[in-house]
Amino acid sequence: MICASQQVFAQTRGELEAKRQAIQQEIDEINKIIRTTESKGRSALSEFEDLQYRIKATERLIQVNNQEANLLTREITSNANKIDRFRNELKQLKDDYEQMIQKSYRSKSNKSRIMFLFSSESFLQAYKRIQYMKQFAQYRKKQGVEVMAQTKTLQNLNSTLFEQRRDQEKILAENRQTKSRLVSDKNTQEQLLTSINKQKKKYAQELNQKQKEVSRIDREIDRLIREAIAIENKKVGSDAKATFKLTPEAKALAKDFANNKGKLPWPVKSGIVSMRFGERPHPIVKTIKIMSNGVRIDTEKNGIARAVFEGEVSQISKIPGANVVVMVRHGDYLSIYNNLQRVFVKSGDKVERGEELGEIGINSSSGKTTLIFQLFKNTSKLNPEQWIYKM
Numbered sequence: 001m002i003c004a005s006q007q008v009f010a011q012t013r014g015e016l017e018a019k020r021q022a023i024q025q026e027i028d029e030i031n032k033i034i035r036t037t038e039s040k041g042r043s044a045l046s047e048f049e050d051l052q053y054r055i056k057a058t059e060r061l062i063q064v065n066n067q068e069a070n071l072l073t074r075e076i077t078s079n080a081n082k083i084d085r086f087r088n089e090l091k092q093l094k095d096d097y098e099q100m101i102q103k104s105y106r107s108k109s110n111k112s113r114i115m116f117l118f119s120s121e122s123f124l125q126a127y128k129r130i131q132y133m134k135q136f137a138q139y140r141k142k143q144g145v146e147v148m149a150q151t152k153t154l155q156n157l158n159s160t161l162f163e164q165r166r167d168q169e170k171i172l173a174e175n176r177q178t179k180s181r182l183v184s185d186k187n188t189q190e191q192l193l194t195s196i197n198k199q200k201k202k203y204a205q206e207l208n209q210k211q212k213e214v215s216r217i218d219r220e221i222d223r224l225i226r227e228a229i230a231i232e233n234k235k236v237g238s239d240a241k242a243t244f245k246l247t248p249e250a251k252a253l254a255k256d257f258a259n260n261k262g263k264l265p266w267p268v269k270s271g272i273v274s275m276r277f278g279e280r281p282h283p284i285v286k287t288i289k290i291m292s293n294g295v296r297i298d299t300e301k302n303g304i305a306r307a308v309f310e311g312e313v314s315q316i317s318k319i320p321g322a323n324v325v326v327m328v329r330h331g332d333y334l335s336i337y338n339n340l341q342r343v344f345v346k347s348g349d350k351v352e353r354g355e356e357l358g359e360i361g362i363n364s365s366s367g368k369t370t371l372i373f374q375l376f377k378n379t380s381k382l383n384p385e386q387w388i389y390k391m
Helices: 002-010 013-037 043-106 108-118 123-198 200-235 250-261
Strands: 274-277 279-283 288-292 295-299 305-308 311-318 326-328 333-343 357-359 369-377 381-382
Touching: 002 200, 013 043, 013 274, 043 200, 043 274, 108 123, 123 200, 200 311, 200 326, 200 333, 200 369, 250 326, 250 333, 311 333, 326 357, 357 369
Parallel strands: none
Antiparallel strands: 274 295, 279 288, 295 369, 305 357, 311 326, 326 333, 333 357, 333 369, 369 381
């Protein structure tokens, strides 16, 4: 908690605003996906999960809004204190300047200046008096400029303070509306949970069946990977079946891919991760373990899968229950794009980073447009969240 609060304090308003906009964009994506599936007879489990994504994102949005409002409070207090200080300084400057003008006015005649010079007891004293009059004139001019500068600074601070108070009120008003939507979502989710708990056995069976289907598809992908390794190795005279035999060019490509860990682009233009990598208990039916060898990304209808890095299309296969899978090789790394309903490439094609591979299909159980994305090094599973930028 201490580390988190220090990190928040160190964030600038620009950083918080960027984070707020990113979360709002995520919520907009979730809402868009929910709208496209509302009329498709989703199960209570799917509705609960959709609300859970939105609730978590909304809670993060409220947190960032609070952080930004608190930061504005500190800035407003700081600027209000500066304004008080500048007002006092400006008053003192004006008082000093007024006294100087009055003194200058009393002695402004040429006669008094000449008398001031002629009354000198020596040439050196006369010279020093000339220098004094010049310095006095320069100082008077400097004081006038400083009064104008302080006045301008005070005007700017007042303008900034007005904008900060306006921005703070806007954020607080948005937060009140966001909290109201959060309460509504939580109430709806609570009603869904009550409904699910009444039929927990039924949903447990449904989840078990889904996990069996996922495991079957994962086994088929594992088989396709070994098959791809064997085919590629045969081309270079190797009979290895678990690891790619790399040419110098393939080694260079693999090294380049590895150097981009954490910087690879998303395989879709926009979307949300609806299932993360690894094993975890189901959020509602805790007795069921959910295992995922990759990530599931819900995206817009007719969304397009894009290559995350340059490489070669190694395999294209039709898997029953998963539409078409496209496998792209990057040296001894593989990126896998599963659940495509239309494919724009063919085996052996060279593809570039960001190139369109195919149109993503509908997930029959959720009614959403879902890409199943996986990464492997040879036959070893990799967590895409560690490789894709900000996943």
